[in-house]
Structure formats: structure tokens, C-alpha cells
Amino acid sequence: MNSLDALLDWYSQLSPTSLQQIGQFYTPDARFKDPFNDVTGIAAIQQIFEHMFSHTDGPRFVIIDQLANTEQAFVTWDFHCGVRGRQLCMRGASQLRFAADGRIVLHRDYWDPAEELWQQLPLLGGPVRWLRRRFSAS
Known part of the structure; x- marks a missing residue:
């Protein structure tokens, strides 16, 4: 198992x-x-994941796809x-160097908090959906 495979396995079983x-x-x-x-x-990164575990229920990552070379992965x-x-369920992508x-x-994560998080929350969802429709070209 290469280091990327080991990392993605670790993420899919993160606890x-x-x-x-x-x-x-x-x-x-x-x-x-x-x-x-x-x-x-490392301590600051670990704190982010500890925060995730303390503020969400049953958090888990499901790896969808990967592209990699020796210098980086997406x-x-x-x-x-x-x-x-x-x-x-929030969809996103990570650039890993x-x-x-x-x-x-x-480790740089790319995801849209307006679509993937705020739009799904009861108090913020309505205004966020309205704003997205307001600024949409279609």
C-alpha cells in the first residue's frame, strides 16, 4: 500500500x-x-479534527476519486x-502536496459552505437558497 492509499484508508476510518x-x-x-x-x-490540524468529532455525530469521509503523482494528489x-x-452530506475535494x-x-480543502452546509440548515437555508437564485444566471 503506498502512502496515499494508507492516508485515504486512514481518513475513511478516522476516529x-x-x-x-x-x-x-x-x-x-x-x-x-x-x-x-x-x-x-500537526497540533493545530489535529485540533480541527477533534473539533469535528466534538461538534458532529458520526462524522465520516467517503473517498470518491483520486488523481496523484509523486508530488501531489487531488x-x-x-x-x-x-x-x-x-x-x-457535504461534497468536496482536497489538494495534497x-x-x-x-x-x-x-492539505487544502475545497468545498462550498453555502451549498453544502448553510443551505441545509433550518435558519440559514431559506435565505441562502434565495441568494443563490438571485445571483444565478439561469
Whole structure:
């Protein structure tokens, strides 16, 4: 199993316990960026996932597809979780850049919080859908 396969397997089975293995997959100075976070270092990245586990029910990643070479990979995924009894599925993609030892030095997540999260929430959903329709060209 190559390092990308091992990483994606780790993500698909991520739990509070397996999160302790993060140093096997990320360099000490790795950067993680998504629509809500921009942090550097394993401890800061681990804190993001700990926050995920403490604020969602049954979070899990389902890996859809991957493209890779020796320097980087691009992975698409679905993130499933529960929030206050409501099941959500957010679709996104990650750009992963590798250090010489195969661990991640940059992890950049791309996903649309308006479509994938806010639109699905009871209080925000209506206004977000209205705004999307208002600015849509069709």
C-alpha cells in the first residue's frame, strides 16, 4: 500500500482514537486550509479534527476519486455527519502536496459552505437558497 492509499484508508476510518496517528501522515510543519480554517502544524490540524468529532455525530469521509503523482494528489470526497439530529452530506475535494518522505506538507480543502452546509440548515437555508437564485444566471 503506498502512502496515499494508507492516508485515504486512514481518513475513511478516522476516529478520535486513530487521530493520534496524524504524525504518520503529516509533516510537523504541515499547513491545512479549508473555508473556515488556515493553520500550520500537526497540533493545530489535529485540533480541527477533534473539533469535528466534538461538534458532529458520526462524522465520516467517503473517498470518491483520486488523481496523484509523486508530488501531489487531488482527492474528491463526501463528508457525512449529523448535526442536531439532521444528517448532512457535504461534497468536496482536497489538494495534497507531499514532502520528500511522502507525508503531507499542504492539505487544502475545497468545498462550498453555502451549498453544502448553510443551505441545509433550518435558519440559514431559506435565505441562502434565495441568494443563490438571485445571483444565478439561469
